Amino acid sequence: MGWKDWHDRLHLLGLVAALAALGWLLMSGAPGDSAARTGSGVERAMEREMAYQARVAFLEQIYGPVEEMRRQGSHQQALLRLEQLNRQYAGEAHGFILRGLILHELGVLDEAAANFVRGLRINGDYVDARSPLSQRAPIQALVDEGHERLSARARANPDNPSIVAALRNVYYLQSRLAGGCE
Amino acid sequence: MLKQREFWLVMAASLSLGVFGVLLAVWGNPENSGICVSCFLENSAGALGLHGNERMQYLRPELIGFVLGAMGSSLAFREFRSRGGSAPMGRLLAGFFLIVGCAVFIGCPIKLFLRLTAGDLTALLAFVGLAGGVWLGLRSLAAGVHFGAATPQKGGAGWVVPGLFVLLLVFLLAQPSFVLFSNRGSAAEHAPLLVSLGVGLLVGVLAQRSRFCITGGLRDGLLMGLRAPLFWGLMVFVVAAALANLSVGRFEPGLYGQPGAHLDHVWSILGMALVGWVSVLIGGCPFRQLIKSGEGDADAGLVVVGMLAGAALVQGWGLAGTAAGVPFYGKVAVVIGFGLVFVTGLVMRERPA
Numbered sequence A: 001m002g003w004k005d006w007h008d009r010l011h012l013l014g015l016v017a018a019l020a021a022l023g024w025l026l027m028s029g030a031p032g033d034s035a036a037r038t039g040s041g042v043e044r045a046m047e048r049e050m051a052y053q054a055r056v057a058f059l060e061q062i063y064g065p066v067e068e069m070r071r072q073g074s075h076q077q078a079l080l081r082l083e084q085l086n087r088q089y090a091g092e093a094h095g096f097i098l099r100g101l102i103l104h105e106l107g108v109l110d111e112a113a114a115n116f117v118r119g120l121r122i123n124g125d126y127v128d129a130r131s132p133l134s135q136r137a138p139i140q141a142l143v144d145e146g147h148e149r150l151s152a153r154a155r156a157n158p159d160n161p162s163i164v165a166a167l168r169n170v171y172y173l174q175s176r177l178a179g180g181c182e
Numbered sequence B: 001m002l003k004q005r006e007f008w009l010v011m012a013a014s015l016s017l018g019v020f021g022v023l024l025a026v027w028g029n030p031e032n033s034g035i036c037v038s039c040f041l042e043n044s045a046g047a048l049g050l051h052g053n054e055r056m057q058y059l060r061p062e063l064i065g066f067v068l069g070a071m072g073s074s075l076a077f078r079e080f081r082s083r084g085g086s087a088p089m090g091r092l093l094a095g096f097f098l099i100v101g102c103a104v105f106i107g108c109p110i111k112l113f114l115r116l117t118a119g120d121l122t123a124l125l126a127f128v129g130l131a132g133g134v135w136l137g138l139r140s141l142a143a144g145v146h147f148g149a150a151t152p153q154k155g156g157a158g159w160v161v162p163g164l165f166v167l168l169l170v171f172l173l174a175q176p177s178f179v180l181f182s183n184r185g186s187a188a189e190h191a192p193l194l195v196s197l198g199v200g201l202l203v204g205v206l207a208q209r210s211r212f213c214i215t216g217g218l219r220d221g222l223l224m225g226l227r228a229p230l231f232w233g234l235m236v237f238v239v240a241a242a243l244a245n246l247s248v249g250r251f252e253p254g255l256y257g258q259p260g261a262h263l264d265h266v267w268s269i270l271g272m273a274l275v276g277w278v279s280v281l282i283g284g285c286p287f288r289q290l291i292k293s294g295e296g297d298a299d300a301g302l303v304v305v306g307m308l309a310g311a312a313l314v315q316g317w318g319l320a321g322t323a324a325g326v327p328f329y330g331k332v333a334v335v336i337g338f339g340l341v342f343v344t345g346l347v348m349r350e351r352p353a
Helices: A006-027 A035-041 A046-069 A074-086 A093-105 A108-122 A136-156 A161-178 B005-026 B037-047 B061-076 B090-104 B109-117 B122-142 B154-174 B193-210 B216-228 B228-245 B265-282 B286-294 B297-316 B329-347
Strands: none
Touching: A006 B286, A035 B090, A046 A074, A093 A136, A093 B329, A108 A136, A108 B061, A108 B216, A108 B228, A136 A161, B005 B109, B005 B193, B005 B228, B037 B061, B037 B090, B037 B109, B037 B265, B061 B154, B061 B193, B061 B286, B090 B109, B090 B265, B090 B286, B090 B297, B090 B329, B109 B122, B109 B216, B109 B265, B109 B286, B122 B216, B122 B265, B154 B286, B154 B297, B193 B286, B216 B228, B216 B265, B216 B286, B265 B286, B265 B297, B265 B329, B286 B297
16 A cells, blocks of 8 residues: 555545544534434424333223222122223233232232233333333232242142142242343 | 562453453443443444444444553554465354354353353353353464464554544544434443443553453363463453452342343353364454454454454344354354364364374
């Protein structure tokens, strides 16, 4: 490579020009917030956050009546309403989590754990302390209770597959609560 | 051995990796994931928009620190050499399947030991898999399977991956709108940026100087026993991490309910066996590949690119293990990985004439 060769000269010149252009662009500054948005629309992070907030609001609106019934202690009615909603929004994690909460309050530990697991497999936000959907405390309460009740039952009936499955669900919930990267 | 400078460099690297591997989790990284090359690559791929898992998007400064620390150190000690050119496609695929194996287990070899020293007994079986894989890799090498030697490269090929990581550093500091950062999930958990970057740089420098490598430690241990400095380094790493976990109150022994762990033990064993085997064939674990790429090794750089692609695809295709277990297609990917290792054993074997 040298200055005498026209090919090299051209390339070095091009490189210098490109660096100068880059420097000029950087010096002139990135477009301001509003300018960037008019150029590329609302930035992706904002879009994502808006979509998430809209989802949370939508869930609150759809499942609000069930929450209300649950608060008033009308657990059976709440379960019936959930059944209807689940037909309409099949596979929605929020429905499983709500069902888990209600069943736990009714003392049906195994089924409550199974519903929490189904919900969490679809959406991990329910064990995330930062999420507005977080249900860490009730899930933790179920895990604590599950250990106490199910471990004793499993020891007494080691061959009972339903108890083993329920205990497995409790371990799964415990693992999700413990966090970690996945 | 105690009088050798190399031995003490290995000790310093392994000690810092063990202690900071635990402390970074205390300072904000996910539980038992203070340092995890595969998890961090998955986070970084997500941050670059290469996959859509909104809970796994963050440009992990530790990775940038590893590569740039290694680059700085190799330049300072005149060890930066632009080299490569041996079996590029094989190395690209190797990088991909390294991440598949790690993702199925949920963690790279470093995280395996961090999990183990935090009391996660599920990692014990994965260790058996990793050691078995390293042993198989050694058998392959002994049979003449190898990817060929790197040769000096013209055109500064060795600068490409360090350059990419400089760009990632710019992205991390400038945070342009196209780079994504999770605000929930495990990627939202991170130690302060400058702390992570500083630790990454320090570990990168020490690892470059010492050539520390997890699978290298196992390999040397199997070959030379207690005479191998890297094997001692591995043991120091484990002891340091265990003591650090005990001292910060994070040692919780148990098989169940461990963070970022599952009970599909067979797949943990197979995933880590794949990682061990591939690592020996390509000359180092995922961490070592990052360090070598920082030294100008374009072959390792291709493995890093393969790992980044793998990190994107294991998340995008849902191959990664979760607390629920290993997904079906994750198992398929591991089996394909083993298939390719066997093919490699056939086609990359130097046979006596």
